[in-house]
Amino acid sequence: MTFAAVGLSHSPLIGKNDPAPEVLTRIDAAVDQARAFVHEFEPELVVLYAPDHYNGFFYKDMPPFCLATAATAVGDFGSQAGPLSVDRDIADTVAEGVLDLGIDLTVSARMTVDHGFVQPLEVLFGGIDTVPVVPVFINGVATPLGRVSRIRALGDAVGQATARLDKRVLFIGSGGLSHDPPVPTLKGAPARVADALIEGHPPTPEQRAKGEARVLQAGRDYAAGASTMVPINPAWDALVLDVLENGTLADVDAWTPDWMAREGGGSAHEVRTWIAAFASLAAAGPYEMTSRFYEPVPEWIAGFAVATALPR
Ligand SMILES: O=C(O)/C=C/c1cccc(O)c1O
Numbered sequence: 001m002t003f004a005a006v007g008l009s010h011s012p013l014i015g016k017n018d019p020a021p022e023v024l025t026r027i028d029a030a031v032d033q034a035r036a037f038v039h040e041f042e043p044e045l046v047v048l049y050a051p052d053h054y055n056g057f058f059y060k061d062m063p064p065f066c067l068a069t070a071a072t073a074v075g076d077f078g079s080q081a082g083p084l085s086v087d088r089d090i091a092d093t094v095a096e097g098v099l100d101l102g103i104d105l106t107v108s109a110r111m112t113v114d115h116g117f118v119q120p121l122e123v124l125f126g127g128i129d130t131v132p133v134v135p136v137f138i139n140g141v142a143t144p145l146g147r148v149s150r151i152r153a154l155g156d157a158v159g160q161a162t163a164r165l166d167k168r169v170l171f172i173g174s175g176g177l178s179h180d181p182p183v184p185t186l187k188g189a190p191a192r193v194a195d196a197l198i199e200g201h202p203p204t205p206e207q208r209a210k211g212e213a214r215v216l217q218a219g220r221d222y223a224a225g226a227s228t229m230v231p232i233n234p235a236w237d238a239l240v241l242d243v244l245e246n247g248t249l250a251d252v253d254a255w256t257p258d259w260m261a262r263e264g265g266g267s268a269h270e271v272r273t274w275i276a277a278f279a280s281l282a283a284a285g286p287y288e289m290t291s292r293f294y295e296p297v298p299e300w301i302a303g304f305a306v307a308t309a310l311p312r
């Protein structure tokens with residue numbers, strides 16, 4: 001068994017509302033480095049921790065986290081649609097192992113996923129069906145949210161359960177860091193929006209296009225400084241990356257969802273995916289962050305980070 005981890009921010013605005021060329025060049029170099037890291041590691045299995053943005057999970061049943069034994073991508077924001085190459089047998093084995101370790105994991109035999117899952121697979125592997133994957137949804141948007149300590153415990157249990165497989169396993173955390181995109185909230189939502197967030201009526205192509213255009217415009221306004229969205233917070237993002245780099249993961253147990261939202265915006269909770277990925281890596285012992293990149297990118301509405309890590 002050998003482990004590795006990658007944390008990678010996602011944004012549906014990548015390629016649609018890009019920052020200045022010199023910023024893009026720096027980001028491309030960091031992403032290229034992460035891709036080379038993954039290529040060299042040659043994972044036999046990817047455990048992919050990612051959030052959802054009201055494409056697969058709705059308030060009628062909103063688990064804090066959920067492991068998929070099969071998953072299909074909706075193709076939002078031009079991302080690839082269709083089935084992910086989920087290894088069902090391994091997903092079952094990991095789920096049983098995690099439950100046996102005392103974590104109340106939920107399981108989906110038909111998960112619907114969006115760009116949160118698809119983007120890292122596209123960026124690092126060139127598509128959603130090129131490597132055996134176990135997708136693990138982590139709620140990073142829909143309040144109320146539970147303690148971050150439970151996410152750390154989940155990651156640790158997944159790491160322990162996966163260690164028994166005797167495979168090269170790459171853990172990926174998708175999302176973050178500080179960011180406040182215009183994802184709707186149930187609290188205070190008009191009746192029509194609340195119903196959609198609860199029930200999850202699949203949008204028509206026109207409704208989807210309208211929603212995506214709204215997010216694109218929000219990115220343009222944010223970059224122009226004409227927005228009320230919570231600003232990207234490089235100091236908070238550095239704190240998050242420091243904890244992950246230093247391996248002091250127990251620090252996150254003191255983080256409250258309210259504090260995280262105040263510091264990093266409504267989608268800062270996506271850093272839960274990074275915490276799970278690094279906790280899984282840490283289940284095999286001390287690790288070293290082998291690369292770390294960060295840049296605030298208002299055009300993408302993202303405190304954008306890429307990091308790689310290996311056991312010491
Ligand atoms: O509107 C959505 O579905 C999500 C938008 C978004 C924007 C920027 C960064 C992210 O992580 C997002 O999910």
Ligand SMILES: [Fe+2]
Pocket residue numbers: 010051053116175176267270
């Ligand atoms: Fe997101």
